[in-house]
Amino acid sequence: MAWHSYELDRIAQKLVLSARGRDPDSIKQSHKMRMSVAYGLERFWGEHLRLKSKGDQKSEYWKETWDEFCGVMAQVDIKLPKDTVNPQETTKIQQVSKQLWDLPIEDQRVAIAVLTQLCDCLVWWTQRYKIRELDDASS
Numbered sequence: 001m002a003w004h005s006y007e008l009d010r011i012a013q014k015l016v017l018s019a020r021g022r023d024p025d026s027i028k029q030s031h032k033m034r035m036s037v038a039y040g041l042e043r044f045w046g047e048h049l050r051l052k053s054k055g056d057q058k059s060e061y062w063k064e065t066w067d068e069f070c071g072v073m074a075q076v077d078i079k080l081p082k083d084t085v086n087p088q089e090t091t092k093i094q095q096v097s098k099q100l101w102d103l104p105i106e107d108q109r110v111a112i113a114v115l116t117q118l119c120d121c122l123v124w125w126t127q128r129y130k131i132r133e134l135d136d137a138s139s
Contacts, residue, residue: 006072006114012121015068016129019061026058030126033065034119041080041111042100046093053087065122069115078107 051059070082
């Protein structure tokens with residue numbers, strides 16, 4: 001089986017520009033996304049709920065990233081939940097978490113590898129598109 005990029009770089013660029021258009025500060029979440037991959041799919045997915053419960057706009061960036069990631073995984077027949085869930089819906093949160101934990105280990109490994117690469121792309125585009133303060137311009 002050959003490597004296939006799934007256009008992760010293009011997806012990442014689109015996500016970063018979209019987030020930057022809503023709230024330039026939110027693209028800093030790319031670094032947090034990359035770090036959170038190590039904790040697993042359920043924790044990555046759940047982060048948008050934590051931010052949403054605080055009324056934080058950054059939750060949109062996390063959710064859009066998750067939804068795009070689900071689309072990529074669907075191309076290799078790994079179905080991930082991308083339901084819209086509110087932070088107060090405990091039962092739905094449990095259902096989505098169970099779906100993620102019940103994935104075959106092989107699918108989990110593939111998904112984590114692809115999510116890692118997507119987040120690496122997000123970080124790269126974030127570095128290119130972040131709006132620097134006047135003081136930073138000389139760096």
